[in-house]
Amino acid sequence: MPDKLNHVDYRWYIVRTRPRQERKLAELLEQYKAKSVNILEVYAPTHTTVNIRHEGSERQAPLFVGTIFVLATQKALTDFMEEHSLNGILQYERKNGKGEKTRLRVIPEEQMRAFRDYNENYADRVIVLERPYTDYAFNAKSDEPNEIVRVIDGPLAGRKGYICRFRRDKRLVFRVCGMEPGSYLTVSYPNAWDLHVVRLHNAEGDRLSAGTEKGRAVDLLTGILQACGYSGQTLPMLYEITDRLRAKPSLVALCQDLYKKGDTALSQRLTQMSGKEAELILNLIRYERDNPGYVKANWNKASLRPFLTPTSGIEMEEGKDEAELPHTGFTEIIRKVGITEEVYYPSKEQEETVTTTYYAHIGKAPLTCGERAVNENGHSHPSHLMEKAGEGLNFIFFANWDTFLHEYFLTAGKAHEKLVGGTVQDEKEDGKKAKLIESFRNYAPTLYRVLTDSSSPVKPIPDFTIGKTTLNVMAITTTDQEKGKDELIKTCTDICKEINNTTHLAVWRRYLRTVWLHE
Incomplete structure (x- = not known):
């Protein structure tokens, strides 16, 4: 009975020959192929050298020298090699164990x-x-982690690597297997924007997470203060806590002082913080000590927390995913939101899909005559949506996008048109299309729809009055409260994910740090 491996199975084998003898060996194989039905294809790599970057200069070096790939049965190829043993040798696997x-x-x-x-x-x-590949995990100048991406399609599909800047060019740096088992080469591909990639969250040090660290610390304290009933006194109490900790960085001493002053609920809540939460606050205080007044300068509004935060502030009842917290002039709705992301662990070179619980914060207020609502152009105006017989009361739901929308509202003219609806740049002289414009239309379609589609129920509103302050918000006006809440939270969450996942819109991803306090 014939051996299946040798007579039936066709596999790709490697034949090695002397440098510059590849063409001769390939011709011999092609001649033998005409006589043998069990040699199907002969492939000699078209590019046998690579560019090597060393000490700032580039040079060419051999890579696939003397290498031919043959699709054949093992017997057919060994028969050929017996006739042409002087022209090449078959490459074998390295033994891993005795015997x-x-x-x-x-x-x-x-x-x-x-x-x-x-x-x-x-x-x-x-x-x-x-x-080494690991050296490209961080930006050498800023010491920030470089972004990790995965290629979606093409020959490099599935390849993961870092987006790194080389002079004026952004390249994709990744690893490829060498010819020897277990060996790797670190390579870079120019103009990374030519590739269709998706951004992966770096579980061991992501730019977005690093950029929200101080914001998460302030938000943690803000949520605790509001849950303890400080309401309009949230900011003064926040400043007092940071000043106390700056003078004496001890959470234990702070809790004892608060308890003695009669702030019992706040003292007890602070003692319940996890070690991770305590470290987050102490890191903020260290920065405040080095930069006095940092918290006051950057957090001067406390009416409604950012849209997505890692902590709820108030404790939710068991089995419930939503809670309400009353404020002056509106009610805050806090809802659990599970966000699924593709996460990469550089040290393990492993990718996982992880779902993390965040808390969406939106405000709710009834609309009566003279209050502000959302018109079809996305601006706030005196509302004529009154409670009518048989229609029920109209409500406005809103989310805090203050800094993000502030920067958006500052754009105007051609810059605004390009940012929102730009597609591609003009054709180049060689007739090839230039790269896509970094616009919301190309890379954040949900945000593009909110900003341009008159039928979108969610609208951006500048200077929306909330109590004694104003915020730039995403808002929806509705008589159906459940539908309105769901629509606003889903729309805002989709915008966050789209901007976070793309490698483009880097400036707006920085502004997103004030909307989504990513862990």
């Missing part, structure tokens, strides 16, 4: 297809880097 049989090295079909596509279309553009 293990030697085996020819085999390249999986899927991997071979990807390699051929890559070698023929991308290899001449890739540069091999001298430093």
Whole structure:
């Protein structure tokens, strides 16, 4: 009975020859292929050298020298090699243990297809880097973590790497397997924007998480103060706590002082903080000590917390995902929201899909004659939506997007048109389309719809009056409270995820830190 491995199975094998003899060996294989039905294809890489970056300069070096890939049965290929043993040798797997049989090295079909596509279309553009892959995890100048992305389609589909700046060019830095088992090369691909990529959350140090650390600390204290009933005294009490901790950075001493002063509920709530929460606040205080007045300068509104936060502030009843907190002039609705993200662990080189619980904060207020509502152009105006017979009371639900929308409302003219609805730049002289414009239309379609579609129920409102202060908010006017809450929370959450996931709109992702306090 014939051996299936040797007579039936077709696999990709590697044949090695002397440098500059690849063409001769390939021709011999093609001639033999005409006589043998069990040699199906011979492939000699079109690009056998790579560009290597070393000490600021680039040079070419050999990569696939003397390498031919053959799709054949093992017997057909070994028969050929017996006739042409002087022209090449078969490459074998390295033995891992004593007594293990030697085996020819085999390249999986899927991997071979990807390699051929890559070698023929991308290899001449890739540069091999001298430093280890892990060195590119952080920006050398700012010490911030570089963004991690995954390529969606094309020959590099599934490849994960860092977006790094090389002079004026942003490149995708990733690893590829070397010819020897277990060996890797660190390479970079120029103009990363040519690739279709999605941003992954760096579980070990993400820019968005690092940028919200102080905001999360202030929000944690704000939520605790509001839940303890301080309401209009939230800001003065926040400043008092930071001043006390700056003078004496001890949470234990702070809780004791508060208890003696009669702030029993606040003292007890602070003692219930986790170690992670306590460390977050103490890190804020360290920064406040080095930069006196930082908290007062950056947090001077406490009417409604940012839209998405990692803490609820108030305790929710068991089995419930929503709670209400009364404020002067409006009611705050706090709802659990599960956000699923693709997370990458650089040290493990592992990717996971993780769902994290955040809390959406929106305000609710009834609309009566003379109050402000949302018109079809997204501006606030005196409302004529009164409680009518049989229609019920109209409500406005709103979310705090103050800083983000403030920056948006500052744009005007051509810059505004380009930011919101831009598609692609003008064609270049060679007739090729330039890269897509970094616009909301291209990379944040939900936000684009909110800003431009008159039928969108959610609208941006500038200077919306909340108690004694004003905020720029996303808002919806409705008589159906449940539907209104759901629509506003879903729309705002979708906008957050779209801006967070794209590698574009980097400026707006920074402003998003004031809306979504990402952990």
